[in-house]
Amino acid sequence: MEKIDNFKEYLAKISRYEQALSLIYWDLETYAPDKSVYYRSKALAELSEMRYNLFVSNKMAEFLAYFAQENILRDLNETDKALIKVADKEFEKIKKIPAKLVRNLAETTANANLAWKQAKENDDFSIFQPYLDEIIRLVKEEADSLGYEKNRYDALLDLYEPGLKTTEVSEIIAYLKENLILFLNKLLEEGKEPRDDFYKGNFDMNKQKELSLEALKFMNFDFSSGRLDTSVHPFTTKIGPRDVRITTKYSTEDLRYSLFSTIHECGHALYELNIPAVFFETPLDEGASMAIHESQSRFWENIIGRSLPFWNYFSTRIKLIFNSFKGLSSKDLYKGVNIVERSLLRTEADEVTYNFHIMLRFEIEEALINDKITTKELPLIWNDKMKEYLGIVPPNNSLGVLQDVHWSNGSFGYFPSYMLGNLYAAQLFSKLKQDIPSYSSDLEKGEATSIINWLKDNIHQYGKMVEPQELIYRVTGEKLNPKYFVDYITNKYTEIYNI
Ligand SMILES: [Zn+2]
Numbered sequence: 362m363e364k365i366d367n368f369k370e371y372l373a374k375i376s377r378y379e380q381a382l383s384l385i386y387w388d389l390e391t392y393a394p395d396k397s398v399y400y401r402s403k404a405l406a407e408l409s410e411m412r413y414n415l416f417v418s419n420k421m422a423e424f425l426a427y428f429a430q431e432n433i434l435r436d437l438n439e440t441d442k443a444l445i446k447v448a449d450k451e452f453e454k455i456k457k458i459p460a461k462l463v464r465n466l467a468e469t470t471a472n473a474n475l476a477w478k479q480a481k482e483n484d485d486f487s488i489f490q491p492y493l494d495e496i497i498r499l500v501k502e503e504a505d506s507l508g509y510e511k512n513r514y515d516a517l518l519d520l521y522e523p524g525l526k527t528t529e530v531s532e533i534i535a536y537l538k539e540n541l542i543l544f545l546n547k548l549l550e551e552g553k554e555p556r557d558d559f560y561k562g563n564f565d566m567n568k569q570k571e572l573s574l575e576a577l578k579f580m581n582f583d584f585s586s587g588r589l590d591t592s593v594h595p596f597t598t599k600i601g602p603r604d605v606r607i608t609t610k611y612s613t614e615d616l617r618y619s620l621f622s623t624i625h626e627c628g629h630a631l632y633e634l635n636i637p638a639v640f641f642e643t644p645l646d647e648g649a650s651m652a653i654h655e656s657q658s659r660f661w662e663n664i665i666g667r668s669l670p671f672w673n674y675f676s677t678r679i680k681l682i683f684n685s686f687k688g689l690s691s692k693d694l695y696k697g698v699n700i701v702e703r704s705l706l707r708t709e710a711d712e713v714t715y716n717f718h719i720m721l722r723f724e725i726e727e728a729l730i731n732d733k734i735t736t737k738e739l740p741l742i743w744n745d746k747m748k749e750y751l752g753i754v755p756p757n758n759s760l761g762v763l764q765d766v767h768w769s770n771g772s773f774g775y776f777p778s779y780m781l782g783n784l785y786a787a788q789l790f791s792k793l794k795q796d797i798p799s800y801s802s803d804l805e806k807g808e809a810t811s812i813i814n815w816l817k818d819n820i821h822q823y824g825k826m827v828e829p830q831e832l833i834y835r836v837t838g839e840k841l842n843p844k845y846f847v848d849y850i851t852n853k854y855t856e857i858y859n860i
Pocket residue numbers: 625629655658
């Protein structure tokens with residue numbers, strides 16, 4: 362079948378533009394000198410346009426029309442069928458959104474991003490508010506162009522978590538609230554907070570790096586197919602086949618920051634690195650969705666990296682690097698990475714409180730997109746919800762409604778992915794424990810291979826071939842079920858906080 366090979370060659374050509382784009386992006390975030398940014402951004406824009414034109418070309422339309430014929434599609438293998446489906450979905454999506462809207466969004470968000478930074482610096486929401494209004498107007502237009510059945514917000518959710526509906530997210534949230542708000546109160550009122558003073562302070566950067574490398578070694582990160590660098594906000598980027606790069610940030614105040622950022626990003630990287638070579642340079646060569654990706658990073662960061670079996674192993678490693686930990690037991694070190702706090706910032710939230718930060722953002726976004734509230738009311742609504750879910754009120758808007766960059770980028774519908782990632786991770790963990798009874802003794806020996814292989818067989822090897830909810834169903838035998846997360850959290854923290 363020659364035509365399918367021609368199509369793949371065409372997709373590979375598009376992918377090569379994407380590889381160049383990724384490399385420029387990575388460079389901008391890591392090593393590019395300040396004065397290069399202006400011109401480099403122009404190069405990015407130029408290449409993006411070329412990539413876009415190749416994707417929406419007549420040639421692409423011809424290929425997709427050809428493979429849409431039933432007698433042709435029927436004879437393709439499963440992988441190629443999935444490839445056509447994913448390429449077609451992306452093509453249809455781009456076609457539906459008018460080019461003028463794409464331009465307007467790009468321009469508006471560029472300006473909005475600056476306004477957001479100013480607003481945050483000056484603690485003045487009114488600087489950002491008019492830009493936010495304009496973004497919401499455009500994002501609503503985008504949702505309307507994409508189309509939806511019941512709720513306009515569904516169209517936006519689908520961009521990040523294909524097939525997920527607003528009603529499903531609402532049901533999940535209701536369940537989490539019912540089971541976790543009271544638990545959190547009890548934990549903080551009756552529980553005994555562990556010590557964590559030994560993690561605080563200015564640790565030597567080179568030694569912090571050594572610790573990160575130790576964690577990467579444990580996770581079998583392949584340095585012949587990746588790198589570790591530093592950036593302001595840690596991230597993972599796939600440049601192309603056999604090149605997945607992660608970054609971390611070495612804090613001068615807390616040793617945990619770089620360690621868990623590195624583990625988190627390596628969780629993303631293992632996913633990308635384990636996608637099979639047959640998918641290379643095609644749209645299948647990426648994760649199933651944002652939330653499934655986040656399930657992998659959160660799995661490593663929290664479920665493994667913040668577990669006792671891991672610390673039974675890792676405490677000996679950390680003590681070899683830092684003398685100050687010598688007198689502490691592995692249990693002390695384990696408890697010290699599991700502190701629960703009512704915190705203002707989503708990015709600093711622990712496992713127990715993290716999802717509350719997402720719930721309030723989801724509820725606000727859904728209401729904004731469906732014209733149930735106005736941006737003028739936002740600071741007040743934000744603070745009310747913080748009080749209700751987390752029991753604290755931000756002292757100012759910079760630490761409240763202005764804390765995240767997402768809205769200034771027009772990324773409405775993105776936040777729920779973080780929460781779903783946590784839930785997927787717990788559900789996968791429950792199945793993994795059944796499938797690998799030796800998982801905890803493996804971890805205690807510093808052996809992560811059985812876990813990595815399990816993730817590879819069940820998740821990674823499918824790339825973008827299978828849609829997220831179908832994937833979870835196939836692996837665990839049921840659809841997304843928040844009960845696993847609630848059980849995991851309540852069992853773990855009841856023990857740590859001794860309640
Ligand atoms: Zn992540």
